[in-house]
Amino acid sequence: MRTTEYLIATQKESPAEAEIASHQLMIRAGLVRKLASGLYTWLPTGLRVLNKVKEIVRDEMNKASAIEISMPVVQPADLWEASGRWEEYGPELLRIKDRHNRDFVLGPTHEEVITALVKNEISSYKQLPLNLYQIQTKFRDEVRPRFGIMRSREFIMKDAYSFHIDHESLDQTYQRMHQAYCNIFERIGLEYRAVIADSGSIGGAVSHEFHVLAESGEDDIAFSNKSDYAANVELAEVIASGERLSANEDVKTVDTPNAKTIDEVALQLSVEPEYCVKTLIVKASEESAHEYIAIVLRGDHVLNDIKASKHPLVASPLQMASEDEVNKAFGVNFGSIGPLGIACPILVDRSAANCSDFICGANMDGQHYTGVNFDRDVKDYDVADLRNIESGDTSPDGKGTIEIRKGIEVGHIFQLGDKYSNALTCGVLTESGKHQTLQMGCYGIGVTRIVAAAIEQNHDKFGIQWPEAIAPFKVALIPMNMYKSQRVAEVAHRLYADFIAAGVEILFDDRKERPGVMFNDMELIGIPHSIVIGERNLDNLQVEHKNRKTGEKQLLNIDEVVAFITNQAGV
RNA sequence: CGGUGAGUGGCGCAGCUUGGUAGCGCACUUGGUUUGGGUCCAAGGGGUCGUAGGUUCAAAUCCUAUCUCACCGACCA
Numbered sequence: 001m002r003t004t005e006y007l008i009a010t011q012k013e014s015p016a017e018a019e020i021a022s023h024q025l026m027i028r029a030g031l032v033r034k035l036a037s038g039l040y041t042w043l044p045t046g047l048r049v050l051n052k053v054k055e056i057v058r059d060e061m062n063k064a065s066a067i068e069i070s071m072p073v074v075q076p077a078d079l080w081e082a083s084g085r086w087e088e089y090g091p092e093l094l095r096i097k098d099r100h101n102r103d104f105v106l107g108p109t110h111e112e113v114i115t116a117l118v119k120n121e122i123s124s125y126k127q128l129p130l131n132l133y134q135i136q137t138k139f140r141d142e143v144r145p146r147f148g149i150m151r152s153r154e155f156i157m158k159d160a161y162s163f164h165i166d167h168e169s170l171d172q173t174y175q176r177m178h179q180a181y182c183n184i185f186e187r188i189g190l191e192y193r194a195v196i197a198d199s200g201s202i203g204g205a206v207s208h209e210f211h212v213l214a215e216s217g218e219d220d221i222a223f224s225n226k227s228d229y230a231a232n233v234e235l236a237e238v239i240a241s242g243e244r245l246s247a248n249e250d251v252k253t254v255d256t257p258n259a260k261t262i263d264e265v266a267l268q269l270s271v272e273p274e275y276c277v278k279t280l281i282v283k284a285s286e287e288s289a290h291e292y293i294a295i296v297l298r299g300d301h302v303l304n305d306i307k308a309s310k311h312p313l314v315a316s317p318l319q320m321a322s323e324d325e326v327n328k329a330f331g332v333n334f335g336s337i338g339p340l341g342i343a344c345p346i347l348v349d350r351s352a353a354n355c356s357d358f359i360c361g362a363n364m365d366g367q368h369y370t371g372v373n374f375d376r377d378v379k380d381y382d383v384a385d386l387r388n389i390e391s392g393d394t395s396p397d398g399k400g401t402i403e404i405r406k407g408i409e410v411g412h413i414f415q416l417g418d419k420y421s422n423a424l425t426c427g428v429l430t431e432s433g434k435h436q437t438l439q440m441g442c443y444g445i446g447v448t449r450i451v452a453a454a455i456e457q458n459h460d461k462f463g464i465q466w467p468e469a470i471a472p473f474k475v476a477l478i479p480m481n482m483y484k485s486q487r488v489a490e491v492a493h494r495l496y497a498d499f500i501a502a503g504v505e506i507l508f509d510d511r512k513e514r515p516g517v518m519f520n521d522m523e524l525i526g527i528p529h530s531i532v533i534g535e536r537n538l539d540n541l542q543v544e545h546k547n548r549k550t551g552e553k554q555l556l557n558i559d560e561v562v563a564f565i566t567n568q569a570g571v
Numbered sequence: 572c573g574g575u576g577a578g579u580g581g582c583g584c585a586g587c588u589u590g591g592u593a594g595c596g597c598a599c600u601u602g603g604u605u606u607g608g609g610u611c612c613a614a615g616g617g618g619u620c621g622u623a624g625g626u627u628c629a630a631a632u633c634c635u636a637u638c639u640c641a642c643c644g645a646c647c648a
Contacts, residue, residue, distance in 0.1 A: 011581095011582065011597090011598085012582085012583090012597060012598080012609075013582055013583050013596095013597070013598095014582085014583090015582070015583080015641095016577090016582095016583070016584090016641080017640080017641050017642080019641095019642080027582095036639095036640090037639085037640065037641090090646090091572095092646080092647080108647095109648095138648080140647075140648090142646085142647075143572075143645085143646065143647095144641095144642095144643095144644095144646095146641095146642090151647075151648090155648070156648095157648055158648090159648090209648090210648095218647095408648095409647075409648065410648065411648070412647090412648065444648055445648070446647095446648030447648085448648085449648055450648090478607095480606075480607055481606055481607085483606095484606075513606095513609095514605075514606055514607095514608080514609075514610065515606065515607050515608060516606090516607085516608035516609050516610085517608085517609055518608090518609095519607085519608050519609085520608070520609050521609090523608095532607075534607060535607090536607070544607090
C-alpha cells in the first residue's frame with residue numbers, strides 16, 4: 001500500500017473527551033472516528049487490525065470444531081418475549097418497530113435466535129454436540145458509553161453457542177472453548193488471565209472471564225504468582241492463613257474517646273489496625289428470625305458485599321444498618337460496637353476468627369475492650385468467608401500468594417444449562433426415544449474491545465506498538481527525500497515490489513513529506529518494522545531497519561532486507 | 572438514572588464577567604523555502620457561535636426553554 005493511495009488520517013491532537021491511551025491513540029493514529037455517542041467508523045488502518053483479530057478468532061474457533069454461521073442483527077420481539085428477556089433486559093435493549101408496527105430488537109446477543117434455530121434444525125441426539133458461532137455486530141444501548149471503542153454501543157462480538165445432550169458433554173466443549181480462548185490471546189500476543197467469574201455453589205466453575213491485564217482496566221483481578229489461579233476480587237475465596245494463637249491477656253476496658261474508626265482506635269491505643277476487629281451491623285434475612293446480624297472483620301480488612309449477602313443469615317442484597325438503627329437496637333453508636341455480649345447473631349470472617357487478644361468495641365460509647373478472645377469471651381458465632389481478597393493473601397488453591405492487577409474483560413464463557421432451551425422448548429429425542437431438553441453453553445469475545453485492549457497493553461509516548469500478529473502493516477518503507485534523489489526512489493520502488501512479491505504487508509510512505517513527519521506518523525500508527533532508505537547508506541548498498549517495540553536500529557544490505565523481515569516476522 | 576461540566580470552522584481552544592456583528596494554534600489550498608525526526612515565510616478558503624424563543628437600536632455575550640455531548644457513581648464483551 002502506498003500512503004498516497006491510502007487514508008492515513010493521523011492527528012496531532014486528540015479530542016478532549018479521550019481519557020485513556022487506547023482511545024486517544026485510536027483517534028490520533030487514524031483507526032476510528034466517532035459518529036455519535038458509542039458509535040464509531042472504522043478507518044482503513046483500524047479495520048485492518050480488526051480483521052486480523054477476527055481471523056485469529058475465526059481460525060481458533062474452527063480448530064475447536066465450532067462452525068460459523070451468521071444471524072440477523074434485527075430480531076423479532078416475540079422470541080424475546082418467549083425467553084422472558086423482553087421484560088428482563090431493560091433499557092439496554094434497543095427496541096424498534098417496522099412499518100407494520102411490529103416490535104423488533106437490535107440484537108445485544110443471540111441466545112434466542114440460535115436456540116430457535118437449533119430447535120427447528122436438530123431433532124436427534126445423534127446430531128449433538130453442536131457448537132455454532134458468528135462474528136457479528138451487536139448493539140447494546142449502554143447507559144454510558146466510555147473509553148472510545150472499549151465500551152461502545154455498537155461493537156463486534158464473536159459469540160458461540162453449544163448444544164449438548166448432557167452436562168458432561170457441555171463440560172467437554174466448555175473446556176475446549178477455554179483452551180481455544182487461551183490460544184487466541186496467546187496468538188494475538190496479549191498478557192491475559194482466565195478468571196473465575198462465578199464459582200457456582202454446586203460443582204465447580206461454570207463461568208470464566210478472560211481479562212487482558214492493563215492499568216486502565218475496570219476490574220480488579222486477583223491471581224496467584226505461582227499457579228494459574230485467577231478470580232475477580234469480589235469472587236475470590238479467602239482462606240485464612242495460620243492458626244489462632246492462644247489467649248494470653250485478660251479482657252480490659254479502655255477509654256477511646258471520640259474514636260469512630262479503626263484507624264483512630266488503633267492510633268489512640270498505639271497498635272496496628274490488624275490487632276483490632278471491626279463490627280458491622282447489617283440487616284438479617286427473613287429466615288434468620290433476627291433483625292440484625294453483627295459481622296466481625298479484622299481491622300485492616302474490607303467487607304465483601306457479595307459474599308456477605310450470600311450468607312443465609314444476611315439479607316440479600318446487603319443492607320447496612322444506619323447509625324440511628326444501631327443506636328436504637330444496641331444502645332451504642334458506630335465506633336464502639338463489638339461482638340462481646342452483643343444481642344444478635346455474630347458472623348466472623350475467617351481471618352478475624354484467627355485473631356487472639358484483640359481489641360474490639362465495648363458496646364459502650366467511647367470505650368473498647370482489649371485482650372478479647374473467641375470461644376473464651378465471644379462464644380456463639382459462625383465463621384465464614386466475608387472479606388475481599390488482598391494482595392499478599394495466600395492463593396485459594398494453596399499455591400503462591402495473591403497479586404491484584406487491573407483487567408479489561410475481553411471474553412466470557414458460560415455454562416448456561418437449560419435456561420434458554422427450556423424457555424424455548426429446545427430438545428431432541430434420546431436413544432430411548434424420549435424428549436430431552438438440551439444443555440447449552442455460550443462463549444463470547446469482544447473483538448473490537450481486543451483492539452483497544454491491545455493498545456492499552458502496547459504503547460509508548462510516540463504511539464502504538466502493535467503485536468506482530470495484529471499489526472495493520474508489518475513494514476513501513478520510509479524513503480528520505482525520494483523526490484530529490486533518484487537513487488533513493490529507485491531502491492524504494494524496488495524494495496516495495498520485492499516486499500509485495502514476498503507477501504509482506506507493507507506501507508510505502510511515498511508522500512512528499514519531510515522525514516520527521518513520516519517517522520512520526522509511522523511510529524504513531526505503530527508498524528512493527530521500519531525500513532529507512534537514505535542517501536547516507538546507499539553508497540554501501542544498505543538501508544536501516546528500526547524495530548518499533550525495542551527501538552533497535554541496524555543496517556541491512558539491500559538484498560537481505562526482505563529475507564530479514566520474513567524470517568523475523570514469520571510471514 | 573443521579574451528580575458535575577461543556578456546546579464557537581475538521582481538531583484543540585480564546586472571546587461571554589462589562590452586549591457593538593468572531594479570533595488564535597493545528598489541519599487545508601496556493602507560491603516560495605527546507606529535507607535523516609512534526610521546517611520557515613507569505614497569501615488564501617472555510618463558522619446559521621447546539622436549537623427555539625425572549626430582552627435590546629444592537630446578542631456568541633443577558634434571560635427562558637430545549638437538545639446534545641463529555642466526565643464521576645450502579646451494569647457489561
